[in-house]
Amino acid sequence: MVEVGVIGAGSWGIALAKLLHTNGNKVTVWSIVEDEIKMLKEKHEHVDKLPGVKLPEDILFTTDLAETVQQKDMLVLAVPSVFTRSTAKSMAPYVTEKQIIVCVAKGIEESTLMTISDVVEQEIPCADVSVMCGPSHAEEVGIGLPTTVVAGAKTKATAERVQDLFMNDVFRVYTSPDMLGMELGGSLKNVIALAAGMADGLGYGDNTKAALITRGITEIARLAVAMGAHVETLCGLTGIGDLIVTCESKHSRNRKAGMLMGQGYTMQQATDEVKMVVEGIYSAKAALMLAKKYHVELPIIEEVNKVLFENKSAKSAVTDLMIREKRPEHTELEWES
Numbered sequence: 001m002v003e004v005g006v007i008g009a010g011s012w013g014i015a016l017a018k019l020l021h022t023n024g025n026k027v028t029v030w031s032i033v034e035d036e037i038k039m040l041k042e043k044h045e046h047v048d049k050l051p052g053v054k055l056p057e058d059i060l061f062t063t064d065l066a067e068t069v070q071q072k073d074m075l076v077l078a079v080p081s082v083f084t085r086s087t088a089k090s091m092a093p094y095v096t097e098k099q100i101i102v103c104v105a106k107g108i109e110e111s112t113l114m115t116i117s118d119v120v121e122q123e124i125p126c127a128d129v130s131v132m133c134g135p136s137h138a139e140e141v142g143i144g145l146p147t148t149v150v151a152g153a154k155t156k157a158t159a160e161r162v163q164d165l166f167m168n169d170v171f172r173v174y175t176s177p178d179m180l181g182m183e184l185g186g187s188l189k190n191v192i193a194l195a196a197g198m199a200d201g202l203g204y205g206d207n208t209k210a211a212l213i214t215r216g217i218t219e220i221a222r223l224a225v226a227m228g229a230h231v232e233t234l235c236g237l238t239g240i241g242d243l244i245v246t247c248e249s250k251h252s253r254n255r256k257a258g259m260l261m262g263q264g265y266t267m268q269q270a271t272d273e274v275k276m277v278v279e280g281i282y283s284a285k286a287a288l289m290l291a292k293k294y295h296v297e298l299p300i301i302e303e304v305n306k307v308l309f310e311n312k313s314a315k316s317a318v319t320d321l322m323i324r325e326k327r328p329e330h331t332e333l334e335w336e337s
């Protein structure tokens, strides 16, 4: 039996804790929120974030970070990306040399433009930091619907340990050495999901959605490749796969926030209504700064930023995308004559 500490008791932390328990591991879950731990201990269910998903009685819930981290074979860091640095800082004194930390949050730190795994490595240099992402909604993993994700690490051995920990007959885990591509795909798709939601809110159709998904992945790949990621990763589960699920799903908070903005809500009104961290809003800003740094064009992401931060209406953003200067779909393809 492997002992695992799950740090963060939101919907994803809880769904993964249940999965890890199903796989025969001893699981301890930490949250900074005392009321949340009290509720989990009493009800064995996260009634706010993952209602209806009953948790086994022998999963331990605690607000004691040392107890969750020390002597664990593996750690899963599942707090939302905005809390990654502060949580990693608090974990650092208890983490031992080469302890594996699996980062499952999606985001780019706005102030440093660092990926989540880079932030964790900076705060906990002794750890063996890996990532896991892909098209995977907690609501579906929580009830055991077939799901596929990717475990990324610097070494094959670590990626395979993460794969072995999580994989079962309804949760298939692939491996990859391209952590950067995985993390950029996972974070930037949230920005495109905001745009997809706006299109839904405006009452646009399947054609518009398909355009946003395909041109969206082109933008994400353009930036990711300029930063050193591999295009294959963006064509895979953590790129186009995660983008499709987020742009289509009723579970996506980014799509939902975008939909409200498409219906005329301001960013603030939309996030108040969603009542959860809408990570795409932070990643949108970060993506624009990265685009400047790496000299790449991200037209959809630029327009999303204008809607979010400059009070531009979603409708004019779509119109401006449609009337951009004419161009070929793939600039790198050669004409016969």
Ligand SMILES: NC(=O)c1ccc[n+]([C@@H]2O[C@H](COP(=O)([O-])OP(=O)(O)OC[C@H]3O[C@@H](n4cnc5c(N)ncnc54)[C@H](O)[C@@H]3O)[C@@H](O)[C@H]2O)c1
Pocket: 008, 009, 010, 011, 012, 013, 030, 031, 032, 033, 036, 049, 078, 079, 080, 081, 083, 086, 087, 104, 105, 106, 107, 136, 137, 138, 139, 276, 277, 279
């Ligand atoms: N929900 C999903 O389906 C899903 C799937 C894949 C990846 N993710 C990623 O996993 C991460 C967590 O997502 P989630 O859906 O569980 O989010 P969530 O909004 O459900 O998580 C909120 C949780 O964060 C914790 N928290 C609150 N304030 C905190 C603080 N100040 N410091 C540390 N922890 C604090 C609490 O446990 C709270 O319940 C995100 O980056 C998300 O993109 C989510």
